[in-house]
Amino acid sequence: MSQKTNLAGIKPENKKLYCDNSDDKGHPLNALWLDPFAPPSALHKQALQQASINLLSVSTLEQLKKVLNETQLVVIRIKEDASLYDEVLELVNSIKIRLPIICRIDRNDFELGIQIMQKGAFHVLASDCVKVQDWIDVAKKIVEKQNNKNTYVFVDNESKKLLSLAEKVAEADVTTLITGPTGSGKEVLARVLHDASSRYSRPFISINCGAIPENLMEDLLFGHEKGAFTGAIKEHRGVFEQADTGTLFLDEIGELPPNLQTKLLRVLQERNITRLGANNQTKVDFRLIAATNKDLKKAIEDREFREDLYFRISTFRLSIASLSNRPGDILPLAANIISRTAKNFVNLSDEAQNKLLTYHWPGNVRELDNVIQRALVICQGSLIKKEDLIFDDLPTHELVQSSGGNQTNKQTIIDKLPDENYSSTNSNSPMNEDVPALNLDDAVRHSEYLTIQSAIRSTKNRNDAAKVLGISPRTLRYKIAQLKNFEPKQFSFE
Ligand SMILES: Nc1ncnc2c1ncn2[C@@H]1O[C@H](COP(=O)(O)OP(=O)(O)OP(=O)(O)O)[C@@H](O)[C@H]1O
Numbered sequence: 001m002s003q004k005t006n007l008a009g010i011k012p013e014n015k016k017l018y019c020d021n022s023d024d025k026g027h028p029l030n031a032l033w034l035d036p037f038a039p040p041s042a043l044h045k046q047a048l049q050q051a052s053i054n055l056l057s058v059s060t061l062e063q064l065k066k067v068l069n070e071t072q073l074v075v076i077r078i079k080e081d082a083s084l085y086d087e088v089l090e091l092v093n094s095i096k097i098r099l100p101i102i103c104r105i106d107r108n109d110f111e112l113g114i115q116i117m118q119k120g121a122f123h124v125l126a127s128d129c130v131k132v133q134d135w136i137d138v139a140k141k142i143v144e145k146q147n148n149k150n151t152y153v154f155v156d157n158e159s160k161k162l163l164s165l166a167e168k169v170a171e172a173d174v175t176t177l178i179t180g181p182t183g184s185g186k187e188v189l190a191r192v193l194h195d196a197s198s199r200y201s202r203p204f205i206s207i208n209c210g211a212i213p214e215n216l217m218e219d220l221l222f223g224h225e226k227g228a229f230t231g232a233i234k235e236h237r238g239v240f241e242q243a244d245t246g247t248l249f250l251d252e253i254g255e256l257p258p259n260l261q262t263k264l265l266r267v268l269q270e271r272n273i274t275r276l277g278a279n280n281q282t283k284v285d286f287r288l289i290a291a292t293n294k295d296l297k298k299a300i301e302d303r304e305f306r307e308d309l310y311f312r313i314s315t316f317r318l319s320i321a322s323l324s325n326r327p328g329d330i331l332p333l334a335a336n337i338i339s340r341t342a343k344n345f346v347n348l349s350d351e352a353q354n355k356l357l358t359y360h361w362p363g364n365v366r367e368l369d370n371v372i373q374r375a376l377v378i379c380q381g382s383l384i385k386k387e388d389l390i391f392d393d394l395p396t397h398e399l400v401q402s403s404g405g406n407q408t409n410k411q412t413i414i415d416k417l418p419d420e421n422y423s424s425t426n427s428n429s430p431m432n433e434d435v436p437a438l439n440l441d442d443a444v445r446h447s448e449y450l451t452i453q454s455a456i457r458s459t460k461n462r463n464d465a466a467k468v469l470g471i472s473p474r475t476l477r478y479k480i481a482q483l484k485n486f487e488p489k490q491f492s493f494e
């Protein structure tokens, strides 16, 4: 098979991954130390050395600029106002290397600390902090963040093209619409856009418009003032405010109710919001990235989605292909999941690799993740064989028998729900399955899961399933999202 890759060759150091300027090999980190008021004390030097941070001290911005390329973090002393932070951030952005900025602030300058955190500083420490553990925590946080970035896989030519386009779009700071089938990596791409943008050190706030009940959505977006309604015992910042200076990712934007579509459009035009119960407006500056697996053009025709909002959110459109249309990603993704999950090195047999490459992946990368996680639980020793790979679109009883019902399996209930357009002749009554002894809540949940599963299996798509269940498609999506949060530990299917 031409796309087949030798998995042994995809060990971490060879992986072709997004962004790899990190040091994950346990080397000390190099830090630039800028303190216009005093050189580092002996105690500071000692603490940083013990935390494996090499320190190069400078006292002016000019000096800092000259050596900025040789560092992995910047530690600056901030006093009285945030202007030095702004200047250093501008310098860091200009060299296009993502450097974390750690700010040292006097203990009594609490307000300034908050202001700096809101501006997106990577970490704030007291200026006299010489506690080794605090500096170790900072170093750990930096390495973890860098390693996280390295877990994205863009190996297939299609994906490489998409990644380079995304990096260009990221710089442009424009509103972006990501389309792609379920589980294909829309949120991953949104994070790539954020990380590659000048807002990378600011908040990334993500919400799924399809998973939140309609009556809570407005409060979640706009927030409220204390006393705005019964139960509003304190003020609440909505996601527009939380994402201020950063990125707001609205997943499943096609599910946004019509009245909130209108309100979102207004926010995007005017760039300010009014909290529920507030008299005044608050300015907000966020970059919007929206995603959908729905055909928004059709939703516009069906009068479910506002055309003017569509044009607003789709200044740039990025489309992710389904996993079966970028087969070059399959094995590197599998290797990536194995290296993230397995404690020891685990390989895939040649037959198992072939099985992965020839499957059609209706659930895309998320399904691949499930399949590999399951295989890691089932496989004997350090080799995954083709029998260990159990795909999601098998009937549930087969899936359960093959998995041996291992309780450590990380599947969630929802992982066992068939794909969106799955159609099957299996329309067994949900109540025919054996239900183990459960408490009432779990029994209700279990029964709900089986009923939903049965409706999905006996219909062509989720809209039809919702009709059979007598609920709206939105409620169905909400219920599925809720079930997602429960591990199936108490639902033994053995
Ligand atoms: N390029 C990638 N590299 C590594 N992991 C990926 C990649 N793309 C997707 N994944 C993983 O696959 C899973 C699904 O990705 P994600 O949530 O971004 O998909 P999605 O398109 O937003 O799904 P949904 O349609 O359900 O909202 C996640 O666990 C994610 O980490």
Ligand SMILES: [Mg+2]
Pocket: 186, 187, 251, 291
């Ligand atoms: Mg998503």
